[in-house]
Amino acid sequence: MASSAVEQAMAAGATDAECTVSEGEEFSAGIRLGEVETLKEAGSRGAGLRILIGRKTGSSYTSDLSPEGIRLMVSSAIELAAVTTDDPFADLPGTGELGSLSGDLHLYNDDVAGLQPGFKIELAKRAEKAALSVDPRITNSEGASFDSHLGRRIFANSRGFAGDYRSSYCSISAVPVAKQGDSMERDYWFSTARGFLGLEQPEDIGRKAAERALRRLGAVKVETQKVPVIFEPRTARSLLESIFEAVEGRSIYRQASFLQGRIGERVASEGVTVIDDGTIPGLFGTSPFDDEGVPTRRTPVIEKGVLKSYLLNTYSARKLGLKTTGNAARGLTGNAGIGHGNLYLEKGARTPAQMIGGIKNGFYVTELIGSGVNIATGDYSRGAAGLWIRDGELAFAVSEVTIASTLQQMLTTLEAADDLEFRGSTASPTVMIAEMTVGGR
Amino acid sequence: MVFSESFFASKFAIQRQDLENYLSDALSQGGDYADIYFEYLATSMIAMDESIVKTATQGVSLGVGVRVISGERTGYAYSDDLNPEKIRKAAKVAACIASGPAKVEKSPLHEGQKRNLYPVLTAPNELGFTERVDLVKRAEKSARDYDPRIFQVQATYADSLRHVMVANSDGILNFDRQPMARLSVAALARQNGGAPQHGHSGGGGRVELDFFLTEKTPEHFAREAARQAIVQLDAVEAPAGEQTVVLGPGWPGVLLHEAVGHGLEADFNRKKTSAFSGRIGQQVASKLCTVVDDGTMNKRRGSLNVDDEGNPTQRNVLIENGILRGYLQDALSSRIMNSPPTGNGRRESYEHIPMPRMTNTFMLSGESDPEEIIRSVPRGLYCANFGGGQVDITSGNFVFSASESYLIEDGKLTRPVRNATLIGNGPEAMKFVSMVGNDLKLDEGIGVCGKEGQSVPVGVGIPTVRIDRMTVGGTA
Numbered sequence: 001m002a003s004s005a006v007e008q009a010m011a012a013g014a015t016d017a018e019c020t021v022s023e024g025e026e027f028s029a030g031i032r033l034g035e036v037e038t039l040k041e042a043g044s045r046g047a048g049l050r051i052l053i054g055r056k057t058g059s060s061y062t063s064d065l066s067p068e069g070i071r072l073m074v075s076s077a078i079e080l081a082a083v084t085t086d087d088p089f090a091d092l093p094g095t096g097e098l099g100s101l102s103g104d105l106h107l108y109n110d111d112v113a114g115l116q117p118g119f120k121i122e123l124a125k126r127a128e129k130a131a132l133s134v135d136p137r138i139t140n141s142e143g144a145s146f147d148s149h150l151g152r153r154i155f156a157n158s159r160g161f162a163g164d165y166r167s168s169y170c171s172i173s174a175v176p177v178a179k180q181g182d183s184m185e186r187d188y189w190f191s192t193a194r195g196f197l198g199l200e201q202p203e204d205i206g207r208k209a210a211e212r213a214l215r216r217l218g219a220v221k222v223e224t225q226k227v228p229v230i231f232e233p234r235t236a237r238s239l240l241e242s243i244f245e246a247v248e249g250r251s252i253y254r255q256a257s258f259l260q261g262r263i264g265e266r267v268a269s270e271g272v273t274v275i276d277d278g279t280i281p282g283l284f285g286t287s288p289f290d291d292e293g294v295p296t297r298r299t300p301v302i303e304k305g306v307l308k309s310y311l312l313n314t315y316s317a318r319k320l321g322l323k324t325t326g327n328a329a330r331g332l333t334g335n336a337g338i339g340h341g342n343l344y345l346e347k348g349a350r351t352p353a354q355m356i357g358g359i360k361n362g363f364y365v366t367e368l369i370g371s372g373v374n375i376a377t378g379d380y381s382r383g384a385a386g387l388w389i390r391d392g393e394l395a396f397a398v399s400e401v402t403i404a405s406t407l408q409q410m411l412t413t414l415e416a417a418d419d420l421e422f423r424g425s426t427a428s429p430t431v432m433i434a435e436m437t438v439g440g441r
Numbered sequence: 442m443v444f445s446e447s448f449f450a451s452k453f454a455i456q457r458q459d460l461e462n463y464l465s466d467a468l469s470q471g472g473d474y475a476d477i478y479f480e481y482l483a484t485s486m487i488a489m490d491e492s493i494v495k496t497a498t499q500g501v502s503l504g505v506g507v508r509v510i511s512g513e514r515t516g517y518a519y520s521d522d523l524n525p526e527k528i529r530k531a532a533k534v535a536a537c538i539a540s541g542p543a544k545v546e547k548s549p550l551h552e553g554q555k556r557n558l559y560p561v562l563t564a565p566n567e568l569g570f571t572e573r574v575d576l577v578k579r580a581e582k583s584a585r586d587y588d589p590r591i592f593q594v595q596a597t598y599a600d601s602l603r604h605v606m607v608a609n610s611d612g613i614l615n616f617d618r619q620p621m622a623r624l625s626v627a628a629l630a631r632q633n634g635g636a637p638q639h640g641h642s643g644g645g646g647r648v649e650l651d652f653f654l655t656e657k658t659p660e661h662f663a664r665e666a667a668r669q670a671i672v673q674l675d676a677v678e679a680p681a682g683e684q685t686v687v688l689g690p691g692w693p694g695v696l697l698h699e700a701v702g703h704g705l706e707a708d709f710n711r712k713k714t715s716a717f718s719g720r721i722g723q724q725v726a727s728k729l730c731t732v733v734d735d736g737t738m739n740k741r742r743g744s745l746n747v748d749d750e751g752n753p754t755q756r757n758v759l760i761e762n763g764i765l766r767g768y769l770q771d772a773l774s775s776r777i778m779n780s781p782p783t784g785n786g787r788r789e790s791y792e793h794i795p796m797p798r799m800t801n802t803f804m805l806s807g808e809s810d811p812e813e814i815i816r817s818v819p820r821g822l823y824c825a826n827f828g829g830g831q832v833d834i835t836s837g838n839f840v841f842s843a844s845e846s847y848l849i850e851d852g853k854l855t856r857p858v859r860n861a862t863l864i865g866n867g868p869e870a871m872k873f874v875s876m877v878g879n880d881l882k883l884d885e886g887i888g889v890c891g892k893e894g895q896s897v898p899v900g901v902g903i904p905t906v907r908i909d910r911m912t913v914g915g916t917a
Contacts, residue, residue: 032513032712038794039538040517042531046502061500063521069501076499083570085493117537142714142835177714177835186714186835219836221912224682254491254593256629256637334486334498369831370840372862372914376629377636381679381862381914383831383840400838402862402914404681439681439864439914 001065002156005049008074010158014051014081016092018157020291020332021047021065025150029117031124032143039117048332049073053081055090061332089318093294097314097324098161100289101296106282108166109195112148115170120146123172123202130206131176137217138210142175142186144202153287161293168194169284174206178213185219187212187367192423194282212366215387219399222388222440228362229403229436230355230389233419235365236428240343242407243274244426245375247301247309248327248338249316258378258408259307267307268411271348274302276311278326278341285342285425292328292336299325301343305412313338344427348416352430355417362389363438365403378407384438402439410436444552447616448604449479453523457550460608464547466532467509468610472539474510474776475547476609476750477532479503479523480791484601485566489577491593492585497570504791507532510773511539517794548612555615555747556754559647559740564602564620572650573598576624580659584628587667590674592637593629596663598622607751609772615751620647621742621898623887626662630670640670641828641844644885646742657885669826669845672857679846679861679915685821686863686911687814687849690882692827694901697732698802698890699830699839700867701725705759705767706785706797706892707774709834716837716867717765725765726871729807732760734769736784736800742886743801743900750786750795757783759802760871771797789895799890803902807877811905814876816852822913823847823854824863837867862914870911878905 002019009017023045030038047070048061058080062073128144147170154164173190189209191200231239251257259267278296280286289295292314300308312320313328313336329339356364365386372381385399413434420429449455460477467475485499505528506519516538518531565573580596600622608614625643642665644657653659688696701717709715717725726732736754738744745754750772758766770778771786774797787798815823823846830841842862847854883902890899 036514036538038515038517040794041534042517042519042792044504044519044521044792046521048500057496059496059498061498061502063502063504073500080497080499080570083487083494083574084497085495087493087495090495140713142712184714184716184835186833216836254629255631256593256639258636333484333500335496367833369833369838370842370862370864371829371831372840372842372860374639374860376639377859379860381842381860381916383838383862383864383914385833385836385838399836400864400866400912402681402840402864402912404679404861404914404916437681437914437916439912441683441912 002154003162005047005070005074006156006158008070009049009051009077012074012078014053014078016052016158017049018092019047019049020330021154022332023152028145028147029121029124030143030145031121031128033141034125036121037143046332047073049077050335051077051081052090055086055088056081056084057090057335058084059334089315091314091318092157092159093292093314093324095159098159098293099295100163101279105286105288107194107286108168111196112168112170113150115196127172127174127202127206130203131174131210134207134210135214137178137180137214138176139179140177142177144174147171155293157293163289163293165288170196170199172199172202172205174209176210176213178217180217183217185213185216187216216385216397219385219397221400222398222438224438224440226435226437228359229433230362230364231431232364232366233428233430235368236431237426238368240345240426240428242373244340244343247311249310249312249320250338251375252310253316253319256376258375262307265307266305268302268305269414270305271416272302272305272411272414273346275300275346276340276343280342283342283422285340290326290328291330294324294326294328296326296341311338311340340425342422342425342427344420345416345429347418347420347429350417352417352419355430355432356389356394357392359389360391363398364389364394380405380407380410403436404439405436447606448481448618449606459525460550460614463507463528463532464608464610466529467507467536468545468547470536470539472509472511472536473545474610476508476607478506478749478791479606481604482601483566486597486599487573487577488595488597489581490595492581494574494577505531506791507535508794509535509539513777514538515773515794519792545610547610550608550612550614553613553615553751554753555617556737558737558744558746559620561620561647561649563649565600565622565650566602568650576653576659580624580626580663583660583663584626584667587664588671590630590632590671591628591667592631595627598624607749609751613751615747617746622648624653624659624662625887626666628666628670630674632674638670638673640666640668642666643887646740646886647744648740672845676857676859678917679858680822680913680917681915682912683910684913685818686908687818687821687823688903688906689823689825690878690880690903690905692884692901693824694803694884694903695827695830695841697804697903698799698901699832699841700865700870701732701760702799702802703832704834704837704867705769707768707770707778708797710768711774711778715834720765723765724763725868726760726763727874728763729877730760730763730871730874731805733758733805734799734802738801741801741900742888742898745800748784748786749788752782752784752786754784754800769797769799771795787897789897793895796892798892798897799899801900803881803883804904806879806881806904809876809878811878811880814878814905814907815849815854817876817907818849819851821849823849832867838864839867840864864912864914873909874906875909876907880904
């Protein structure tokens, strides 16, 4: 179907075209206090088309994959190419750049499709039950859920690329609520995997979620002060997202990143190595080709503190006079943007316990809220909650505070611990930042 | 409009009897309630970047979602194919949640009440593209002309036209045509090789294209974005710790959205997981505060003639003189809590289960002169513009990021400060409101609210407000 849309576009006057078709089946069971609360099941499909007429681009999408729907999608894109401006950098990848990784990347696991709804509901029930039985202070629950998704991605372009791959995904999560006096806190834990056998036991997920909610009870606001800050892996992952935003090609060519123009320079402490790797079998950031039909690869972004590479799609690469790094990413609408594969911070030597043990007065961050990261300036200011470190131990819960610094300063004093694990398409071990401003009382 | 002339009846030949049949299928396994939601959404977007029209895209999505409620259980299925067999299949899948003999007699359908808040004859995306392309070109030029230190401008115009039809087992049948348009401008400024600074502005609503030619022009948004970027060039470090904070009028109303709005959505309160649970009738803000959620405002971004469950929107008082008055309801929560619907059942699309959501949320004007409010503060922070915010419903802690703010020194605005996050606790923060200005302003129509993975357009508003104590996340 993707190839047929490309052919129709070329017949209608396009000089180049690329089409993405996406199909998915979703299942979601939400349970709360032991009863099924929501059950959702459905499938959907959609297509997106981008065409070039010379150096003018038009794009369109549809959820109607009937011949009439495809015809409308093609004529819509052609119509729009007339209103855009000639852009000398607009192009598809060169023929030599197209391709797909060979071999099984373990993105699709048959066992997900075979799971019966009753069994999936039972898994969520087990997770919630375990959470509720950890402690009498776990008094309520936002519920637990089992979600699964089966997808297929098809891509074709007018330079001879045609490829497709299937993917599967399942997850269990639990969100218990802890209460003591006036203090009420919730937290969550989850496990995701490409196949059912990769999931953690529901009881472990529930227990961990409950322990997390319990340790937040009785949180206080601390005095405003400058202290060392430790991010546990779940919150440290957000730093990888910020690094991504600062090295993706669009921020670079727009000169809207604090890392623009700094290739080859020292931008972080020597212990910082950040890799983007879209080729690791079975992980969530893995695919055989990117959303322009370019094979994914392993790209060192920061190596021992030195900025090595930006992450690029074809357009941003051409703007910068570089080559694509196979990081094109797109939904069905618009032009291809830029995404990451598995973007991770390499682990360091010390354990998290050793790090905490070495701090007299500091903050261990387990939750971040808000979006206060400015990639252009590097200014960093977010809401935080977690545990206060006193004399090398996690001493009491803290909330309603902010943490602030700049990404530049944070990176140059960052130390990674040894507990890296992949729970999504970004991954980080526990990290320590030498000093940040904690805003409180 | 009568049913036979409605969009889905005329374009997809859907008969009233078809809807009755689908609802019967949905209730065939039992259940207390069922509804069916048809959606046809056409969107277009034009973006100018680096002085060229780089992106132009348009498309359509359509589908139908069927829901069955049995007690507190919800079954949901959807189809992107309006073929009757596919719809009946979805109805049967949704019905699986409710086992046992049918519990309700389905009421015959009749057309429900609705408003006419956006009598848009020709939606922007029913026109050709030339005029819309012109809007982004004008915006881009105006932002660049504002100041030579502006070095990057992005101007984006996006619109949509959504046709919806909802029928439910209570007998309500409703349909609506929901236009939306938005123009936004982002600018980057730099001086002497320093760090680039952002400015952002935008607005729109359920309006005709003429709105951007006569009421809020591309130049209006462009100059505002450029002005904000230029102001930031001289910004100093933000203070850290508790401060007296003055919020400027308009978009800083996002404070209300985060601090109280989400916490008053009925689903969290029914489950007793909100920091506001069980607090109706209690003092949760200073007496100066009256907060309203109003889905019935003409042409506004958060307004709806009818919510996504077929109920007419209304004006709901959430907090009256500091006392918590009510929650925002959807069909499920209002059934369980035995409370009337408030017209707040919304969903992102046919693929999503409705939830209680805000519409346009704002605080009513008080009596203070805004100038006098600033003069009353010896030392503090004045926040003129915000970026986004977020809230943890259960603890009540919320944040928002101040994108344009100034130090207040001896009752005067002095230096601009760098972006900083402000944090507070919902049921506590608004008790420290000590002055409310007489200058209520609504935002210009750019808000998007996210909840459990679903995004919906909303509006916010606030007069100038003094808050005696709030934690500011700076570094100074």
